[in-house]
Amino acid sequence: MSGKDKLRKFRENESFGCLLQPANEDVIGKIHPIRGKWHEQMFHNDNPIVVELGCGKGEYTIALAQKFPEKNFIGVDIKGARLWKGAKYATEHNMTNVAFLRTRIEFIESLFGPCEIAEIWITFADPQPKKAKKRLTNPLFLNRYRNFLSPDGIVHLKTDSTLLYEYTLAVVEQNRMTLLEHNNDIYGTGRADEILSIKTYYEAQFLEKGISIKYLSFKIDNGSPLIEPAIVL
Numbered sequence: 141m142s143g144k145d146k147l148r149k150f151r152e153n154e155s156f157g158c159l160l161q162p163a164n165e166d167v168i169g170k171i172h173p174i175r176g177k178w179h180e181q182m183f184h185n186d187n188p189i190v191v192e193l194g195c196g197k198g199e200y201t202i203a204l205a206q207k208f209p210e211k212n213f214i215g216v217d218i219k220g221a222r223l224w225k226g227a228k229y230a231t232e233h234n235m236t237n238v239a240f241l242r243t244r245i246e247f248i249e250s251l252f253g254p255c256e257i258a259e260i261w262i263t264f265a266d267p268q269p270k271k272a273k274k275r276l277t278n279p280l281f282l283n284r285y286r287n288f289l290s291p292d293g294i295v296h297l298k299t300d301s302t303l304l305y306e307y308t309l310a311v312v313e314q315n316r317m318t319l320l321e322h323n324n325d326i327y328g329t330g331r332a333d334e335i336l337s338i339k340t341y342y343e344a345q346f347l348e349k350g351i352s353i354k355y356l357s358f359k360i361d362n363g364s365p366l367i368e369p370a371i372v373l
């Protein structure tokens with residue numbers, strides 16, 4: 141993508157009502173005004189809110205929102221040119237149950253309040269082989285998510301990475317959280333139903349290379365500070 145193309149998308153992003161792009165100074169060490177008010181200010185209903193972290197171009201967020209009009213969906217990513225695609229589609233199709241949020245996931249607690257979110261999807265996140273602390277299922281991140289997930293909230297992870305899959309299983313086990321499901325080849329085992337077979341941009345590329353797609357879901361139902369697994373992955 142040329143620099144010109146990116147700038148055009150950034151400019152167009154300013155016009156999308158479904159896209160929130162908070163300035164860093166409004167989220168670092170501060171509570172953003174929308175925190176705790178997504179239902180009221182963005183969606184104008186009380187339906188459950190589902191968040192996709194690292195949503196890229198927003199394929200999962202959009203497809204889930206089309207399948208579940210009785211829920212609201214927020215795709216979160218830091219890359220504006222990727223979010224543009226999802227925000228443009230949602231705008232052009234008058235989708236009222238979709239929003240996008242441009243921010244670093246590290247700042248997410250400034251944007252979501254206690255029990256505001258019902259479910260989290262993490263789709264094809266970078267496995268960060270050398271930096272476990274940057275993995276989106278690291279205990280540091282799960283401690284953050286717990287602060288805004290409802291008590292029976294669910295985290296779903298879909299990944300091409302054996303490392304991220306096994307690491308996340310180890311985090312769940314180490315912290316005695318409830319593992320709801322795990323499957324290391326959802327297409328090969330016939331598990332990919334109408335929800336799990338929604339394909340993101342990255343997923344389509346991994347599938348073309350013959351890489352198996354893994355899925356697991358769990359609850360962050362441990363009130364103690366969450367810790368790294370004893371084994372190093």
Ligand SMILES: C[S@@+](CC[C@H](N)C(=O)[O-])C[C@H]1O[C@@H](n2cnc3c(N)ncnc32)[C@H](O)[C@@H]1O
Nearest residue numbers: 194195196217218219244245263264340341342
């Ligand atoms: C490998 S891509 C996957 C995108 C999409 N889920 C897909 O499957 O096509 C990972 C995405 O996560 C975003 N991301 C990674 N770390 C992030 C962070 N700390 N805060 C916000 N976004 C992040 C990147 O910008 C990128 O778009």
